[in-house]
Amino acid sequence: MAFVLIIHDYDCNFVAIMKKSLILVTNDDGLFAPGIKALVEVAKKFGEVVVVAPDSPQSGQGHAITIESPLRLKKIHFMEGVEAYECNGTPVDCVKLGKHVLLKDRKIDLCVSGINHGSNAAINIIYSGTMSAAKEASLEGIPSIGFSLLDYSFDADFEPSKIIAENLIEYILKKGMEHGSLLNVNIPKLKLADIKGMKVCRQGNARWVEEFKEGMDPRGQKYYWLTGKFINEDEGKDTDVWALDNGYVSIVPSDHDLTLYKAIPTLASLEKLNIHAG
Numbered sequence: 001m002a003f004v005l006i007i008h009d010y011d012c013n014f015v016a017i018m019k020k021s022l023i024l025v026t027n028d029d030g031l032f033a034p035g036i037k038a039l040v041e042v043a044k045k046f047g048e049v050v051v052v053a054p055d056s057p058q059s060g061q062g063h064a065i066t067i068e069s070p071l072r073l074k075k076i077h078f079m080e081g082v083e084a085y086e087c088n089g090t091p092v093d094c095v096k097l098g099k100h101v102l103l104k105d106r107k108i109d110l111c112v113s114g115i116n117h118g119s120n121a122a123i124n125i126i127y128s129g130t131m132s133a134a135k136e137a138s139l140e141g142i143p144s145i146g147f148s149l150l151d152y153s154f155d156a157d158f159e160p161s162k163i164i165a166e167n168l169i170e171y172i173l174k175k176g177m178e179h180g181s182l183l184n185v186n187i188p189k190l191k192l193a194d195i196k197g198m199k200v201c202r203q204g205n206a207r208w209v210e211e212f213k214e215g216m217d218p219r220g221q222k223y224y225w226l227t228g229k230f231i232n233e234d235e236g237k238d239t240d241v242w243a244l245d246n247g248y249v250s251i252v253p254s255d256h257d258l259t260l261y262k263a264i265p266t267l268a269s270l271e272k273l274n275i276h277a278g
């Protein structure tokens with residue numbers, strides 16, 4: 001039976017009637033990170049929430065999936081009125097299990113991932129477990145949003161991010177999104193009053209210049225620890241990096257077609273190549 005929730009519109013000019021939504025929540029920082037708690041608190045205002053999240057930190061796992069070992073789901077008490085499971089897999093495993101095992105045959109209205117502790121702007125989207133979880137949901141045709149706050153600390157203030165997330169979730173649930181699309185939302189580390197607004201952007205051409213710090217473990221074996229500097233080589237004012245540097249929330253609509261279309265004509269002569277040995 002459909003449940004009907006009455007909510008106020010953004011400008012409070014009229015009252016909209018909205019079907020109670022089913023929202024899948026995940027992240028990559030693990031179920032015990034404050035960011036996911038903040039996101040669940042927001043999501044539960046819009047309907048039924050099911051949480052499936054990793055039982056350990058999974059940042060940087062990208063679109064990794066588990067195929068060589070068994071996956072497990074354990075129902076846990078997370079928050080009053082919310083069904084929650086911890087999973088021993090990656091963020092993408094969590095979405096797959098949520099969709100195909102826990103919620104099979106049910107239409108998921110929205111998948112939200114995060115709120116990540118740290119930026120997923122620019123090239124970070126490639127490495128991010130937060131964004132890959134959202135991407136996996138979008139591959140299944142579920143509208144999805146990944147949220148990240150530009151603050152790595154465990155004690156980060158998620159209150160402004162919660163308000164941003166609430167506004168965006170309400171907007172997307174009402175307006176919908178094109179099939180298979182997802183949003184990469186990054187939020188600057190600012191008080192709500194200092195956030196200038198939202199900017200819909202392209203992904204900035206900023207990247208990590210990486211360096212491995214070498215050390216010696218207690219058993220006398222060398223180890224390498226990845227470090228790096230985030231370098232922005234993109235002067236554009238239409239990028240996520242610019243928006244965040246200038247006090248805006250960045251929203252990048254993203255796709256999973258990685259084809260470099262402009263290279264197709266350039267490489268077309270390959271099709272006429274006489275394939276030869278040696």
Ligand code: MN
Nearest residue numbers: 028029059116
């Ligand atoms: Mn993370």
